[in-house]
Amino acid sequence: DAGITQSPRHKVTETGTPVTLRCHQTENHRYMYWYRQDPGHGLRLIHYSYGVKDTDKGEVSDGYSVSRSKTEDFLLTLESATSSQTSVYFCAISHGTLNTEAFFGQGTRLTVV
Amino acid sequence: GEDVEQSLFLSVREGDSSVINCTYTDSSSTYLYWYKQEPGAGLQLLTYIFSNMDMKQDQRLTVLLNKKDKHLSLRIADTQTGDSAIYFCAERAIPGGSQGNLIFGKGTKLSVKP
Helix, strand or coil, rough: CCEEEEEEEEEEEECCCCCEEHHHHHHHEEEEEEEECCCCCEEEEEEEEEEEEEEEEEECCCEEEEEEEEEEEEEECCCCCHHCEEEEEEEECCCCCCCCCCCCCCCCCEEEE | CCCCCCCCCCEEEECCEEEEEEEEEECCCCEEEEEHHHHHCCCEEEEEEEEECCCEECCEEEEECCCCCCEEEEEECCHHHEEEEEEEEEEECCCCCCCEEECCCEEEEEECCC
């Protein structure tokens, strides 16, 4: 298994509170991604990073911010959580854009009540 | 924009072949992927095909690509109960770009009955 660790694995939080999810990799891959998975929508890209301090928005970035201060960590922050952000969040890493494989973490189940 | 479509459910009997279909819209796609997700787990890459190929076989898995129709299929021979999972089709549409993002279908839930 690729060395990707997501934390926490499960979290319940209240509406309006800030939440940070962490993705940690030991593979030294350049590209890191945050996806959310919802029934009927598959996986949708939130934000991605193509290097330290280099990030960009994905398809569903509203309400989320990210930071990547070092190669191994990619943080996803919900500044003020809403019930619509209840989802399963997956981090993925990739060696390059032409690389054939993206490795996925085990996911974080976030519930906003 | 890019879009990937899959049927949502497929049910087969153990020992039969399963065929999961996918259509995509971006003709510039270079790599097309099949991922498997078991309950409570992340996504695991099953196989992929490069867009200049028509077919790829890997043990029980056969991927067929019809680039003209933008149709991709995954055939699982001798389907086992352990193959029960959600299967995602995905495309990587921007070679060499800074994004390298995967565009996923909604997933096909495969149920294998004994």
